[in-house]
Amino acid sequence: MDFARDWRPQEHLELSKNIRTLESVEGALSPHIKDLEYFNEWIRRQRPKRYSKKSLVVDEHLIYVPYHYDANGCGIYFRIGNLWRDFHIFINLAYSAFENSRILWVLADESDTQALKLRRLYKNPKSLVCSLFIEYIVFHYAHGIAHHVFEDVAFLLETMKKGKYSLVKSDEEEEYCRYVAFSTLEKYMPGVLARSKKAERLISIFYPMIPKFEWRRVESINFATTKLL
Numbered sequence: 001m002d003f004a005r006d007w008r009p010q011e012h013l014e015l016s017k018n019i020r021t022l023e024s025v026e027g028a029l030s031p032h033i034k035d036l037e038y039f040n041e042w043i044r045r046q047r048p049k050r051y052s053k054k055s056l057v058v059d060e061h062l063i064y065v066p067y068h069y070d071a072n073g074c075g076i077y078f079r080i081g082n083l084w085r086d087f088h089i090f091i092n093l094a095y096s097a098f099e100n101s102r103i104l105w106v107l108a109d110e111s112d113t114q115a116l117k118l119r120r121l122y123k124n125p126k127s128l129v130c131s132l133f134i135e136y137i138v139f140h141y142a143h144g145i146a147h148h149v150f151e152d153v154a155f156l157l158e159t160m161k162k163g164k165y166s167l168v169k170s171d172e173e174e175e176y177c178r179y180v181a182f183s184t185l186e187k188y189m190p191g192v193l194a195r196s197k198k199a200e201r202l203i204s205i206f207y208p209m210i211p212k213f214e215w216r217r218v219e220s221i222n223f224a225t226t227k228l229l
């Protein structure tokens with residue numbers, strides 16, 4: 001915790017070669033880029049005390065459009081600019097952490113095998129970026145899905161006339177979504193994420209941002225990323 005608090009964003013040139021700028025991949029991403037007309041207005045608003053059929057969920061990394069609000073435009077929208085800037089900082093934090101043998105040991109849960117894995121990735125920035133990328137994206141995706149589940153549960157209760165969307169205050173919903181994101185990432189068994197259809201679908205959208213993204217480079221290091229995140 002002290003290490004993360006005292007760390008000042010710095011750029012490791014070894015890493016920069018392994019990610020592209022957003023501007024340079026906008027063309028490749030354009031089939032997936034959607035800016036709904038009401039987004040601009042919503043990102044300026046304060047978070048409501050409770051989400052409802054009249055509100056969007058606006059988080060730093062994503063916007064969740066409830067089907068209660070817009071049945072045609074509903075879904076999870078990643079805020080690609082924010083996400084990419086944050087990922088950039090995140091990989092640099094991870095790299096600095098792996099540079100420090102004491103911190104690396106903590107991130108590895110004091111396991112020799114896991115420490116070896118992290119050291120190996122540290123020496124291979126291309127694989128490091130691919131591995132961090134998958135887990136970072138899945139972490140935020142899990143948060144968005146949790147918002148969706150909150151809406152579904154409320155919808156079920158609405159059909160039974162036993163409640164109304166949203167069932168809880170927005171602060172409580174956010175806390176729970178964060179909890180879901182951490183526990184989802186933490187529970188993946190080694191290798192499972194790299195074989196999952198869900199991860200494959202997400203990466204099929206985002207891969208242009210990583211030059212020469214390759215699944216064979218991906219290592220499971222969720223024991224460390226959960227702590228770094």
Ligand SMILES: [Zn+2]
Nearest residue numbers: 057059174177
């Ligand atoms: Zn949220």
